Amino acid sequence: MNTQRSAELFQRAQKSIPGGVNSPVRAFKSVGGNPLFIERGKGAWLYDADGNAYVDYVGSWGPLILGHADERILAAVREALERGTSFGAPTQLETTLAEMVKEIVPGLDLVRFVSSGSEAAMAALRVARGFTGREKIIKFAGCYHGAVDALLVKAGSGATTLGVPDSAGVTAGVAADTLLADFNNLAQVEALAAQNPGRIAAVILEAIPGNMGMIWPDESFLKGLRALCDREGIVLICDEVMTGFRVGLTGAQGLLGLKPDLSIFGKVIGGGMPVGAYGGRRDIMEKVAPLGPVYQAGTLSGNPVAMAAGMATLRVIREPGFFQRLEAKSKRLMDGFAQAAKEQNLPLQTLYAGGMMGFFFAQQPVKDYTQALASHSKRYVAFFQAMLAEGVYLAPSAFEALFVSEAHGEDDIAKTLAAARKAMAQAAQVPA
Numbered sequence: 001m002n003t004q005r006s007a008e009l010f011q012r013a014q015k016s017i018p019g020g021v022n023s024p025v026r027a028f029k030s031v032g033g034n035p036l037f038i039e040r041g042k043g044a045w046l047y048d049a050d051g052n053a054y055v056d057y058v059g060s061w062g063p064l065i066l067g068h069a070d071e072r073i074l075a076a077v078r079e080a081l082e083r084g085t086s087f088g089a090p091t092q093l094e095t096t097l098a099e100m101v102k103e104i105v106p107g108l109d110l111v112r113f114v115s116s117g118s119e120a121a122m123a124a125l126r127v128a129r130g131f132t133g134r135e136k137i138i139k140f141a142g143c144y145h146g147a148v149d150a151l152l153v154k155a156g157s158g159a160t161t162l163g164v165p166d167s168a169g170v171t172a173g174v175a176a177d178t179l180l181a182d183f184n185n186l187a188q189v190e191a192l193a194a195q196n197p198g199r200i201a202a203v204i205l206e207a208i209p210g211n212m213g214m215i216w217p218d219e220s221f222l223k224g225l226r227a228l229c230d231r232e233g234i235v236l237i238c239d240e241v242m243t244g245f246r247v248g249l250t251g252a253q254g255l256l257g258l259k260p261d262l263s264i265f266g267k268v269i270g271g272g273m274p275v276g277a278y279g280g281r282r283d284i285m286e287k288v289a290p291l292g293p294v295y296q297a298g299t300l301s302g303n304p305v306a307m308a309a310g311m312a313t314l315r316v317i318r319e320p321g322f323f324q325r326l327e328a329k330s331k332r333l334m335d336g337f338a339q340a341a342k343e344q345n346l347p348l349q350t351l352y353a354g355g356m357m358g359f360f361f362a363q364q365p366v367k368d369y370t371q372a373l374a375s376h377s378k379r380y381v382a383f384f385q386a387m388l389a390e391g392v393y394l395a396p397s398a399f400e401a402l403f404v405s406e407a408h409g410e411d412d413i414a415k416t417l418a419a420a421r422k423a424m425a426q427a428a429q430v431p432a
């Protein structure tokens, strides 16, 4: 496969953009080689600058649940565009999308739109702090909530007390207000709460994590978190940026019966345009300006073109049967990968829900970040490279989820599974 043109474009990009990319994972650092420069997408397919075609399971990292350049989205965007790209004044589109989101996800009394998932996470934390008058938050190692200072903290070697910044430029002061626990470990959260009585504003989690690979939560863990937050007056924030409108119509919270106080959204809610949202309990959301004292604002928030793309997406996915059809594809893919691994005697753990999938080269189901890091990521790299050579585009990292769209057809899946057979043979070459 010739990727000369992509290599040239990457060289050129690096002269003007840090690392040649506008979001780090795009640089292919953890899988080696040059990133592919994409020229266009259609349906389940991506086309790179050298004219190579790939079945795409990244889907712009989640938003493209209808596939690339879906005609229904394009029509809605064109119509909105013709009326103007931005007004900095309210439009009916924002209210309509807010009403749709509220209809779909129970428990959202008020919703505020922003332009990214990171922005939604940052705002939700501020609101939780403003509402409770407390400073500290608890997050889970391996859960990602965007490039937000206070959230760029994870556990080093199982440390679960004070946060250590994960990024240069995050001050120790900010990190010190972020407490860490391991995912699926309620006892650690209980201990943190006991050590910091009346000082914890929020617990934030991905109820089904997808940023350390895909991980399933224990039912008792989620129940325990809800009870703890109720008892201690802590705001429970469910980050549905990845899972919302993706693992099922009502997101991870609907699937798992979790009732958060606040939820944050992104990705699918914008149908491929920059949209994030946060919302939840009325008494908490009433703290947001101009109703209340917590300031949060955005010049392009609720952008009409982006709202139109989100509405067009939600209209399709709320039709009966949409998620059953999507999940049947995820099941076929993950069952096929598992079978291909078995043929090579490779231990593989697979998971899926709705249109989200994940797998680890590991002996046992992966329950937290430490276990995720202990999985055989070198095998993933070999598998990834072999799949790419066969024309299948997976996430360029062992610790990301995969996404299937409405546009993925029988032929695309059959092609993917044939490629997976060959790629597992390559992965099997990597020593244990």
Ligand SMILES: *Cc1c(COP(=O)(O)O)cnc(C)c1O
Pocket (backbone or CB within 6 Å): 115, 116, 117, 118, 119, 121, 144, 145, 146, 147, 206, 210, 211, 239, 240, 241, 242, 243, 266, 267, 276
């Ligand atoms: C992608 C993601 C974010 C950040 O969203 P951006 O739109 O990239 O800022 C936050 N939380 C989760 C769970 C995500 O997957």
